[in-house]
Amino acid sequence: MRPGYALTVESLRKTYPGGVEAVKGISFSVRRGEIFGLIGPNGAGKTTTLRIVATLLRPTGGRVEVYGMDVVDEAMEVKKIIAYLPEESGAYRNLRGEEFLRFIARLNTDDAREEEEMMEYAAELSGLGDRLRDKVATYSKGMTRRLLVAATLMRRPRLAILDEPTSGLDVLSASRVRASIRRYVEETGAAVLLSSHNMLEVEYLCDRVAVIHNGVLVAEGEPRSLKEKYGARNLEEVFLKVVGGWES
Amino acid sequence: MGKLRVIVWKEVLDIVKDPKFIVGLLVPLFLFPALGAVFSSAAGGVPEKPCIAVRDLDGSKASRLFVEVLSRYASETCGEPVARIIIPKGFGGLLERSGTFNVTVYYLMSSSGLRATTLAASVDKAVKKAASDLFLEIAGLHQRVVLVKKTVYRGRVLAVPPEAFMGIVFGLFNILVWGVFMVAIIAFQLVVVSIASEKEYKTLELLLTQPISSTMILAGKLVASILIALVESLILFVGMAFYIQGVGSVSASRGSVEASAGLLEELRRAGLLPTAPALAAYLALVFASLIFLLSIGVVIGALSSDTKSAGGLSGILVPILVLPALATMFIDVTAFPQPLSTVLLLIPFVSMFAGGRLLLLNNVALLVVSTLATILWAAAFMALAARIYSSETLLTFRAEALKSVLRIYGGKR
Numbered sequence: 001m002r003p004g005y006a007l008t009v010e011s012l013r014k015t016y017p018g019g020v021e022a023v024k025g026i027s028f029s030v031r032r033g034e035i036f037g038l039i040g041p042n043g044a045g046k047t048t049t050l051r052i053v054a055t056l057l058r059p060t061g062g063r064v065e066v067y068g069m070d071v072v073d074e075a076m077e078v079k080k081i082i083a084y085l086p087e088e089s090g091a092y093r094n095l096r097g098e099e100f101l102r103f104i105a106r107l108n109t110d111d112a113r114e115e116e117e118m119m120e121y122a123a124e125l126s127g128l129g130d131r132l133r134d135k136v137a138t139y140s141k142g143m144t145r146r147l148l149v150a151a152t153l154m155r156r157p158r159l160a161i162l163d164e165p166t167s168g169l170d171v172l173s174a175s176r177v178r179a180s181i182r183r184y185v186e187e188t189g190a191a192v193l194l195s196s197h198n199m200l201e202v203e204y205l206c207d208r209v210a211v212i213h214n215g216v217l218v219a220e221g222e223p224r225s226l227k228e229k230y231g232a233r234n235l236e237e238v239f240l241k242v243v244g245g246w247e248s
Numbered sequence: 249m250g251k252l253r254v255i256v257w258k259e260v261l262d263i264v265k266d267p268k269f270i271v272g273l274l275v276p277l278f279l280f281p282a283l284g285a286v287f288s289s290a291a292g293g294v295p296e297k298p299c300i301a302v303r304d305l306d307g308s309k310a311s312r313l314f315v316e317v318l319s320r321y322a323s324e325t326c327g328e329p330v331a332r333i334i335i336p337k338g339f340g341g342l343l344e345r346s347g348t349f350n351v352t353v354y355y356l357m358s359s360s361g362l363r364a365t366t367l368a369a370s371v372d373k374a375v376k377k378a379a380s381d382l383f384l385e386i387a388g389l390h391q392r393v394v395l396v397k398k399t400v401y402r403g404r405v406l407a408v409p410p411e412a413f414m415g416i417v418f419g420l421f422n423i424l425v426w427g428v429f430m431v432a433i434i435a436f437q438l439v440v441v442s443i444a445s446e447k448e449y450k451t452l453e454l455l456l457t458q459p460i461s462s463t464m465i466l467a468g469k470l471v472a473s474i475l476i477a478l479v480e481s482l483i484l485f486v487g488m489a490f491y492i493q494g495v496g497s498v499s500a501s502r503g504s505v506e507a508s509a510g511l512l513e514e515l516r517r518a519g520l521l522p523t524a525p526a527l528a529a530y531l532a533l534v535f536a537s538l539i540f541l542l543s544i545g546v547v548i549g550a551l552s553s554d555t556k557s558a559g560g561l562s563g564i565l566v567p568i569l570v571l572p573a574l575a576t577m578f579i580d581v582t583a584f585p586q587p588l589s590t591v592l593l594l595i596p597f598v599s600m601f602a603g604g605r606l607l608l609l610n611n612v613a614l615l616v617v618s619t620l621a622t623i624l625w626a627a628a629f630m631a632l633a634a635r636i637y638s639s640e641t642l643l644t645f646r647a648e649a650l651k652s653v654l655r656i657y658g659g660k661r
Contacts, residue, residue: 016644051453054453056457056640057644058640079458079459079460082457086453086454091451092258094263095258095262099261104458106257107458107460110250
């Protein structure tokens with residue numbers, strides 16, 4: 001493990017049983033207290049990479065370590081310090097918002113006081129107020145996403161893996177979620193690995209960014225240095241130049 | 249155990265808070281008693297002796313005797329008759345010459361409902377009994393003949409008629425097994441839906457990344473499903489008890505309760521009531537069968553992308569499992585030659601159904617063999633289920649081949 005790093009990914013490969021090679025030997029690292037953005041077009045290998053880091057998929061080759069622990073050999077230990085928010089995620093529809101949060105809290109602690117702290121923190125993060133007493137089935141897509149972000153961060157993970165955290169949210173909700181993520185990192189010093197199609201969001205949130213395309217990392221660096229390198233006004237232009245250039 | 253309790257709590261809450269589930273749960277409480285009440289009122293009110301009007305056109309000694317013996321089973325001094333019997337001229341002569349006679353019975357049906365059918369049946373019964381008595385009277389056998397029926401079952405003599413014995417076999421043991429089967433099927437459906445809905449509502453990945461083993465998640469789902477299935481079955485039984493009470497009030501004859509008690513005593517005397525070891529072995533067999541079915545449910549749920557496809561797969565697999573077992577309700581596989589019987593008793597579910605009869609025979613040895621075989625089956629499938637549930641197959645499996653089967657099975661699905 002490289003000291004000071006929350007996550008190290010080395011020569012990661014993933015080939016699915018059908019023969020599809022989703023990730024072709026990528027390497028990158030995420031420092032402690034850093035928000036690292038993984039961006040790329042659909043099917044580039046972002047979600048596969050995040051799922052491997054989250055211990056859900058086994059890599060075909062290479063190595064992934066979270067705070068020095070191997071995600072395959074020490075999966076249970078890794079699970080204790082990470083939290084994963086999938087892109088397409090839902091909550092149990094028949095449970096009330098607070099029941100859902102309590103379920104997640106109880107899975108993560110046996111201590112009643114700690115459980116209550118988690119609940120208070122989650123209520124604050126979600127900003128759902130009294131609506132937490134309503135069934136999840138009555139929530140809008142944005143409310144459900146806010147609940148899920150709260151359920152992910154309430155555990156105070158040392159590495160939060162967020163796949164499209166503001167997917168499907170309106171401007172106001174997305175802004176609140178971004179603020180929650182930024183505040184969370186500042187307060188806890190945890191690391192965040194996130195993927196997003198929203199380049200403005202990535203530019204606003206991320207300390208460093210990697211562009212993945214066809215399972216290969218084609219660019220990596222701080223948003224400002226990437227803009228300078230590619231002579232772009234914003235990250236979207238960087239993305240278009242990198243991905244477009246790669247395709248041509 | 250703490251985490252298991254958390255998973256069970258969530259599963260139970262998620263299931264019981266589903267309005268569809270609550271409605272489904274409460275329906276038997278209203279439906280079955282209502283059906284029983286309808287049946288009872290439709291068929292009820294049948295007198296012990298049907299009201300039959302007799303017109304004797306013959307007036308012979310024999311015809312008068314027939315009217316007399318008929319009065320033992322039917323009443324003439326009543327309100328509206330339900331049948332009219334005409335004794336034709338020549339009744340006595342024909343009886344004297346050929347030992348036969350004929351009467352014409354007009355069934356006076358005021359409706360085409362269940363009560364009319366029951367009344368007609370009671371008239372039939374009265375006429376047949378009267379005819380039988382008439383022949384005995386003519387033959388000078390004034391004392392009633394008592395037919396003593398005894399049953400010999402597998403070398404054990406029972407002072408009860410075979411129909412009463414079979415009533416116990418079907419009534420007690422099959423109902424017992426059906427009760428267990430009902431729990432198993434309900435729990436199976438709950439497990440399948442619980443796992444498939446994790447995929448459908450996109451909660452699976454969130455759950456699998458919590459600091460808890462997938463085996464624990466699986467165990468929580470199984471325990472919750474069994475608990476809910478027990479409650480659901482209990483409610484179903486309460487509903488059915490009301491139904492049976494309604495139907496039973498029509499069909500039960502006087503003294504049937506006493507007769508049942510006597511029969512049970514007779515079974516106990518003949519050693520045909522289960523002993524504690526046999527019951528324990530059978531309970532183990534039932535539990536192993538339940539786990540076997542639930543493990544199949546986990547496999548189906550894990551290989552399905554949503555609850556709809558899970559339902560389709562269950563629709564194919566459950567009949568394959570259950571139909572051979574159902575056959576054992578009507579075929580006593582324990583009476584087959586020993587090797588064949590033993591092989592059949594190694595098949596899960598067949599053994600659970602047939603086990604009811606082994607219980608009757610107190611065949612602990614064969615029950616233990618069946619139980620061990622089912623435990624092996626259950627362990628193998630549970631290992632497969634746990635393997636699927638803890639691997640990335642759960643997330644990446646695309647049931648294209650299974651979907652093709654479903655398309656064929658379900659037409660345009």
